[in-house]
Amino acid sequence: MSRAPLKSVAVLGGGVASWMTACALARVLPGECRPVVIETADSVPRGALSTLPALRAFHGLLGLDEATLMRVARGTYKLGARYNGWAGDGHDHVEGFSDVGASLDGVAFHHHWLRTRARGDAGRYEDYSLAAVAGRLGRFAPPSEDPRSVLSTLSYGLHLDAAAYVATLRSAAGRVEASTGEIAEIALAADGQIAAVVLADGRRIVADLFIDATPDGRVIGAAPDAAWIDDPALPCDRLALREVAARANPPPLTEFEAAPEGWLRRVPLRGGDAVALAYAGDRTSADEARDILGGDATIVPLRNGHRRRAWSGNCVAIGPAASQVEPLNGDDLQAIQSGVGRLIALLPTADGSPLAALEYNRLMAEEQDRARDMAAFRYLAATRDDPLWIQARGTAPSPALAYKQAQFESRGRVVLYDEETFMEGAWAGAFLGHGITPHRHDRLADRLPADKADAVLARLRGMIREAAQAMPPHADALRDRP
Amino acid sequence: MISSPIGAPIRKVLVLGGGTAGWMSAAALSKVLNGQVEVVLVESELIGTVGVGEATIPPILTFNGKLGIDEREFMRATRATFKLGIEFRDWTRLGDRYMHPFGSFGLDIEAIKFHQIWRKVRDRVGPIDNFNLSAIAARSNRFALPDPDPAKVLSSLKYAFHFDAGLYARFLRGFAEKRGATRIEGKVADVALRGEDGFIQSVTLEDGRVIEADLFIDCTGFRALLIGQTLGGRYLDWSRWLPNDRAVAIPCDTGGDGLTPYTRATADKAGWRWRIPLQHRTGNGYVYSSAHIGEDEALAALTAGLDGPARADPNFLRFQAGRREQAWIKNCVAIGLSSGFLEPLESTSIHLIQAGITKLLALFPDKGFDPLEIDEYNRLTAQQVELVRDFIILHFKATERSDTPYWDYVRTMDIPDSLARKIDLFAGRGRLFQSDYDLFAEPSWIAVMLGQGIVPRQYDALVDTLPEAALVHRLKRMSDLIGQTAQAMPDHAAFIARYCAADLAAGVSA
Numbered sequence A: 001m002s003r004a005p006l007k008s009v010a011v012l013g014g015g016v017a018s019w020m021t022a023c024a025l026a027r028v029l030p031g032e033c034r035p036v037v038i039e040t041a042d043s044v045p046r047g048a049l050s051t052l053p054a055l056r057a058f059h060g061l062l063g064l065d066e067a068t069l070m071r072v073a074r075g076t077y078k079l080g081a082r083y084n085g086w087a088g089d090g091h092d093h094v095e096g097f098s099d100v101g102a103s104l105d106g107v108a109f110h111h112h113w114l115r116t117r118a119r120g121d122a123g124r125y126e127d128y129s130l131a132a133v134a135g136r137l138g139r140f141a142p143p144s145e146d147p148r149s150v151l152s153t154l155s156y157g158l159h160l161d162a163a164a165y166v167a168t169l170r171s172a173a174g175r176v177e178a179s180t181g182e183i184a185e186i187a188l189a190a191d192g193q194i195a196a197v198v199l200a201d202g203r204r205i206v207a208d209l210f211i212d213a214t215p216d217g218r219v220i221g222a223a224p225d226a227a228w229i230d231d232p233a234l235p236c237d238r239l240a241l242r243e244v245a246a247r248a249n250p251p252p253l254t255e256f257e258a259a260p261e262g263w264l265r266r267v268p269l270r271g272g273d274a275v276a277l278a279y280a281g282d283r284t285s286a287d288e289a290r291d292i293l294g295g296d297a298t299i300v301p302l303r304n305g306h307r308r309r310a311w312s313g314n315c316v317a318i319g320p321a322a323s324q325v326e327p328l329n330g331d332d333l334q335a336i337q338s339g340v341g342r343l344i345a346l347l348p349t350a351d352g353s354p355l356a357a358l359e360y361n362r363l364m365a366e367e368q369d370r371a372r373d374m375a376a377f378r379y380l381a382a383t384r385d386d387p388l389w390i391q392a393r394g395t396a397p398s399p400a401l402a403y404k405q406a407q408f409e410s411r412g413r414v415v416l417y418d419e420e421t422f423m424e425g426a427w428a429g430a431f432l433g434h435g436i437t438p439h440r441h442d443r444l445a446d447r448l449p450a451d452k453a454d455a456v457l458a459r460l461r462g463m464i465r466e467a468a469q470a471m472p473p474h475a476d477a478l479r480d481r482p
Numbered sequence B: 001m002i003s004s005p006i007g008a009p010i011r012k013v014l015v016l017g018g019g020t021a022g023w024m025s026a027a028a029l030s031k032v033l034n035g036q037v038e039v040v041l042v043e044s045e046l047i048g049t050v051g052v053g054e055a056t057i058p059p060i061l062t063f064n065g066k067l068g069i070d071e072r073e074f075m076r077a078t079r080a081t082f083k084l085g086i087e088f089r090d091w092t093r094l095g096d097r098y099m100h101p102f103g104s105f106g107l108d109i110e111a112i113k114f115h116q117i118w119r120k121v122r123d124r125v126g127p128i129d130n131f132n133l134s135a136i137a138a139r140s141n142r143f144a145l146p147d148p149d150p151a152k153v154l155s156s157l158k159y160a161f162h163f164d165a166g167l168y169a170r171f172l173r174g175f176a177e178k179r180g181a182t183r184i185e186g187k188v189a190d191v192a193l194r195g196e197d198g199f200i201q202s203v204t205l206e207d208g209r210v211i212e213a214d215l216f217i218d219c220t221g222f223r224a225l226l227i228g229q230t231l232g233g234r235y236l237d238w239s240r241w242l243p244n245d246r247a248v249a250i251p252c253d254t255g256g257d258g259l260t261p262y263t264r265a266t267a268d269k270a271g272w273r274w275r276i277p278l279q280h281r282t283g284n285g286y287v288y289s290s291a292h293i294g295e296d297e298a299l300a301a302l303t304a305g306l307d308g309p310a311r312a313d314p315n316f317l318r319f320q321a322g323r324r325e326q327a328w329i330k331n332c333v334a335i336g337l338s339s340g341f342l343e344p345l346e347s348t349s350i351h352l353i354q355a356g357i358t359k360l361l362a363l364f365p366d367k368g369f370d371p372l373e374i375d376e377y378n379r380l381t382a383q384q385v386e387l388v389r390d391f392i393i394l395h396f397k398a399t400e401r402s403d404t405p406y407w408d409y410v411r412t413m414d415i416p417d418s419l420a421r422k423i424d425l426f427a428g429r430g431r432l433f434q435s436d437y438d439l440f441a442e443p444s445w446i447a448v449m450l451g452q453g454i455v456p457r458q459y460d461a462l463v464d465t466l467p468e469a470a471l472v473h474r475l476k477r478m479s480d481l482i483g484q485t486a487q488a489m490p491d492h493a494a495f496i497a498r499y500c501a502a503d504l505a506a507g508v509s510a
Helices: A016-028 A055-063 A066-072 A108-118 A130-137 A160-174 A284-294 A334-345 A352-381 A385-394 A401-412 A424-433 A443-447 A450-469 A474-479 B018-032 B060-069 B072-076 B114-125 B133-137 B164-179 B225-230 B296-304 B349-362 B371-398 B405-412 B417-429 B442-451 B461-465 B469-486 B492-499
Strands: A009-012 A036-039 A048-050 A076-078 A080-084 A094-095 A157-161 A176-179 A185-190 A196-199 A209-212 A227-232 A240-245 A253-259 A260-269 A272-279 A298-301 A306-307 A315-317 B010-017 B038-043 B082-085 B085-089 B097-101 B161-162 B182-185 B187-191 B199-203 B210-214 B214-219 B236-239 B246-252 B263-270 B271-277 B282-288 B315-316 B322-324 B332-334
Touching: A009 A016, A016 A036, A016 A055, A016 A160, A016 A334, A016 B322, A055 A066, A055 A157, A055 A334, A066 A157, A066 A160, A076 A474, A080 A130, A094 A130, A094 A424, A108 A450, A130 A450, A157 A260, A157 A474, A176 A424, A240 A284, A272 A284, A284 A334, A284 B210, A334 A352, A352 A385, A352 A424, A352 B417, A401 A424, A401 B371, B010 B018, B018 B038, B018 B060, B018 B349, B060 B161, B060 B349, B072 B164, B072 B225, B072 B492, B085 B133, B097 B246, B097 B442, B114 B469, B133 B271, B133 B469, B164 B182, B187 B225, B214 B225, B214 B271, B225 B332, B246 B296, B271 B296, B282 B296, B282 B442, B282 B492, B322 B371, B332 B349, B371 B405, B371 B417, B371 B442, B417 B442
Parallel strands: A009 A036, A009 A209, A036 A176, A080 A253, A209 A315, B010 B038, B010 B214, B038 B182, B085 B263, B214 B332
Antiparallel strands: A048 A157, A076 A157, A080 A094, A185 A196, A227 A306, A240 A272, A240 A298, A253 A260, A260 A272, B082 B161, B085 B097, B187 B199, B199 B210, B236 B322, B246 B282, B246 B315, B263 B271, B271 B282
């Protein structure tokens, strides 16, 4: 038995989530089905985006030219993220987008590093990541495809201006019908499905499938069993956004600095740095936040949590309408990208697909939980004494995170569950960077004679440093890709 | 004293039991731990080994590779043949047959899964087997080693082995002993536990010798002498989903279709029969449910299906599908049948041994025996075994057979939710979401789902973005290339004669 394919899709909200979804759907939906986008005033994109390398695959599928995108969207390169002040003043580490060291004798590199460190000088763990070292030196070069080159261990993400990114997507969207409008009412059918979205100007938007890409999920909120569930693991509920003057040679890194009120993020863009302060509204006023950022700033709400169901009936929430996590992993857009990818893999038919929705909700919830764990971990590992930080540390971690951290502390084993955004190297880098040191390393590392291991590590470190120093400054790399 | 998480290193490991599991463990430990740990194996010639699992799956190449085993030497010693997959007969309905080949089907196009594309144009391009080199080569009894050049079609061939498990254990024994492992002949009379924490301290043999160790590996098969009888580890029963609880095995002379480069699994009245061709004989068995047929009837059905004269008396086995709730308790790790049993329908017995050893090495403890390491071992083991369990249940559940009460039962039984969800998603639109813990990758699930008659009602909407005529053309070229590559491969028996013929006169009895 074959079901009727989708005939109409309406995307509500005009931000990054809605345009990423519309662009992708426009490429895969059958010819007679054109996505409709209704852009609401409050979904105007703000601030900057700090993305993972995986987003570039999405651009590849959309056929988006990276050089053009970077020019239009004020793009700069991102080799990783720098965290400072988290484990007290003086704490400073970089998590880079490259392999760290090399697995030796079939044993993950961090065990060899732990072993050499216990015996003497092994340097910092990040000293073995080409991306981290180059990032700190403010240098950038594209990855090499030659597996023998140390440059082949690199990958990179992008820093983008959100509004300009949306403009780029909009112009690349092709057969999408976009208009502005404000949502006045959600009309439900007797079975709880959405019958229509009524706009303030009187239009009735009717579709087989509704995508809620609004900032607050006001469409999905009307559907059954789609209530919002707050996540108490993360303490901030506001973002203050501002732009400051560019530095002469900005590092190809997103920088996260812990502050008494929360944390500050600095994203380098062409022509200016986008800074953001994440803070808690009940502890810090908007004026205080503006003072910290040193001038006028836009305040936007942030609500850590997720929908009980991101897909309910004929409505799928994507982006902030579905889930929100304090953006302190530098994984902006990841949840949107995988939501869109999964929606397409499970593309529903016109009469709804309860089974597809069930699977979508299961996979997205797991992925969301794992990414939230990474953010929550950064708070748990922090050693600051400010009230907000003490409160955050007092929140119990999810059992999955507690188990993962205990396993790492025991002997550096990284437990990976299904649907992880961050893989073994990223977790090891975060654990070690935030000061979690395993009690011991993997015994199997001891098969390599100690003096030989020390020599290999010293050579690796030197090689990586040399390769990083040979790269051009980030500013030059950007100029070469005008 | 508070037990410190940082303990002294393990100095001595005792492997109890010398079947496939025992010698695989001893061989891997003596090689990987490279003299840092003393490896002792205790076995008795008076205790027979089960020797199930004479067929393997491709990861065995990784195991042999890690040990540095020479393939030809190993094949000669174990009288091995190559295996490209499993042929299933009479599973969906009587007279039906399909292949679960190794390797994947076709090539994805524009990031769209091949099986989705095939689903759309299958009427014009033929069965999905046409897109798997292992399947096509198997059907025509051909074999060649894969080409290391990834641009060549022949690089897509994946293989494993059929071998004599008894000879494999003997081969690994030689390997392990050469690397310092010690074998002690004897039967265990008693096991002594430490008073303070109930850890195993030593085993006492019937001749009075006492053997102490830091870590004990229980490879005593179904008896589970250490993990079960001594430490009281619970066994989780899965017989409501896998009712087969008996097997009868008989080797016979080579005959019938000869040295097929594949295992055959034929569904029968109350279970299924295996056929595994080795160089010197063919292994056969009938795995059945004792609630549905008796011993005599099973033996008669098995005997009637033999390719040639029987070479030994029938060997009857009893088992219960399930797993040990904790495969690692205190200082004892169960590897092999002592840790659980799944019928050898997908040749997973040896693979689960290998997976157990790999995990043990990754989590190799010290004398502190951190409970976290033990938890992690048990968590991973449970996940892996349950995914294999689901894969095996799929073969029984997805059937149209209603010719006997046995098939009525398995067709209509409740199945684990995890499997039900998987079947429904595939049946709808061919969707598969791979778990990282699954030993069987997507192509295996596709082969068996389709083989068992679960054809997706629809294909991925993305396929419609590709021009159809060009797709058909491209797929036809793919299957032509695969067909031509298979035709150019030598005959399997001829390849073995040239590559790794065993000295059959050397007189190893069946």
